[in-house]
Amino acid sequence: MARIVQKYGGTSVGDVERIKKVAERIKATRDEGHELVVVVSARSGVTNELIARAKAVCEFPSERELDMLLATGEQETIALTAMALHGIGVDAVSYTGAQAGIFTDKVHTKAKIKTINAKPIEQDLKTGKVVIVAGFQGINDDGQITTLGRGGSDLTAIALAAAVKADKCEIYTDVDGVYTADPRVVKNARKLEEISYDEMLELASLGSKVMQTRSVEFAKKYNVVFEVRSSFNHNPGTIVKEEVAYMEKVVVRGVAVDKDQAKVIVSNVRDKPGSAAKVFRALADANVNVDMIVQNTGRQGLANLTFTVPQTEAARAVRALDPVLAAVGGGQVTVHEHVAKLSVVGVGMRTHSGVAATLFQALADAGINIDLISTSEIKISIVLDLDRADEAARVAHAVFNLDKA
Ligand code: ADP
Ligand code: ASP
Ligand code: MG
Numbered sequence: 001m002a003r004i005v006q007k008y009g010g011t012s013v014g015d016v017e018r019i020k021k022v023a024e025r026i027k028a029t030r031d032e033g034h035e036l037v038v039v040v041s042a043r044s045g046v047t048n049e050l051i052a053r054a055k056a057v058c059e060f061p062s063e064r065e066l067d068m069l070l071a072t073g074e075q076e077t078i079a080l081t082a083m084a085l086h087g088i089g090v091d092a093v094s095y096t097g098a099q100a101g102i103f104t105d106k107v108h109t110k111a112k113i114k115t116i117n118a119k120p121i122e123q124d125l126k127t128g129k130v131v132i133v134a135g136f137q138g139i140n141d142d143g144q145i146t147t148l149g150r151g152g153s154d155l156t157a158i159a160l161a162a163a164v165k166a167d168k169c170e171i172y173t174d175v176d177g178v179y180t181a182d183p184r185v186v187k188n189a190r191k192l193e194e195i196s197y198d199e200m201l202e203l204a205s206l207g208s209k210v211m212q213t214r215s216v217e218f219a220k221k222y223n224v225v226f227e228v229r230s231s232f233n234h235n236p237g238t239i240v241k242e243e244v245a246y247m248e249k250v251v252v253r254g255v256a257v258d259k260d261q262a263k264v265i266v267s268n269v270r271d272k273p274g275s276a277a278k279v280f281r282a283l284a285d286a287n288v289n290v291d292m293i294v295q296n297t298g299r300q301g302l303a304n305l306t307f308t309v310p311q312t313e314a315a316r317a318v319r320a321l322d323p324v325l326a327a328v329g330g331g332q333v334t335v336h337e338h339v340a341k342l343s344v345v346g347v348g349m350r351t352h353s354g355v356a357a358t359l360f361q362a363l364a365d366a367g368i369n370i371d372l373i374s375t376s377e378i379k380i381s382i383v384l385d386l387d388r389a390d391e392a393a394r395v396a397h398a399v400f401n402l403d404k405a
Contacts, residue, residue, distance in 0.1 A: 007157035010044030042073025151212030177238030207258025270329030286320035
């Protein structure tokens with residue numbers, strides 16, 4: 001007998017027929033004698049729909065009320081999943097995040113999990129119940145409902161797996177596992193048998209939305225090994241785990257594309273100590289997540305500062321910079337939304353050289369222009385024109401032979 005945490009994503013519980021299929025899968029695992037905690041997302045599309053409705057009634061909805069609203073998406077699917085289980089004779093109970101003892105900080109819409117009181121769940125598991133928990137939500141110390149950021153059901157599952165000391169954590173989704181690139185974009189992308197936390201973390205944060213970034217951070221911190229697999233078939237998935245020595249033999253593990261980026265240029269700032277500090281302090285104070293930063297020195301002691309931000313934060317960045325422009329010597333802010341970020345990731349880059357040269361040559365041969373570049377130990381990212389992003393992903397995938405094992 002093992003203790004297993006399973007998470008079913010939005011497509012997997014997308015309608016009542018699929019919820020019934022998920023219930024059958026849960027029953028099969030339960031029938032093998034395992035203890036089971038199941039995390040479910042809202043039906044696919046529901047969270048987006050709820051956000052759109054919030055914006056339709058109020059341009060800037062209160063984040064507390066937004067969390068109140070968004071949490072309903074998962075509340076629907078936990079109840080339906082529990083009912084579907086009852087319908088096939090499985091004892092099950094549904095819990096909201098609060099009922100499951102998931103305590104978070106107070107940051108509405110992207111709360112962090114602080115602690116989990118797993119006692120109620122443990123009690124139910126002892127009596128043989130399957131426990132169904134609403135993903136993506138928790139409660140803060142003031143008793144307010146919070147949500148954990150988009151894709152946050154992954155985090156719920158991984159945090160619960162750590163809290164109940166699960167033997168296994170399985171993330172069921174609409175693809176067979178983690179691929180060398182988004183299989184919807186790169187047709188010959190290959191499913192990986194395993195991938196290290198660090199590689200998964202980079203891929204996730206660079207745009208591969210198959211796993212929520214923070215859930216992978218959490219898994220790494222608490223050493224939760226998990227498997228990403230399909231809820232529509234029984235193929236083995238991808239194991240995400242601590243790096244092992246042979247993983248460095250592969251130079252590039254995967255390619256990620258992020259199309260939700262905007263490029264911001266602050267032009268004609270005084271090329272003096274303190275200018276960059278003022279610009280980025282203002283952005284930090286406004287909670288803008290700045291990523292790639294490039295500074296070009298121009299003429300007459302003036303420089304341009306270019307950086308990328310998530311598209312949803314571009315307007316906030318512009319607003320935050322307005323008051324500091326005078327202090328850095330005038331200048332203007334322009335935003336370019338027609339950009340994307342392409343990245344190649346692999347722990348093997350630590351020990352292999354020439355990766356950047358190979359990537360840049362392949363892009364050049366395809367006539368794809370590189371706008372910005374940034375590198376770290378295990379990744380190379382470039383910013384390019386949005387229209388060429390998918391093609392660039394295929395070019396990068398091909399030049400590193402990622403379709404071959
Ligand atoms: P869920 O609703 O189950 O959480 P998501 O839509 O959040 O599912 O994530 C699954 C999707 O992630 C897939 O349908 C796929 O298009 C996309 N994806 C992006 N990059 C990758 C990748 N490298 N491997 C697998 N899937 C990827
Ligand atoms: N329903 C939430 C979202 O769409 C959480 C999740 O699906 O993981 O972001
Ligand atoms: Mg997801």
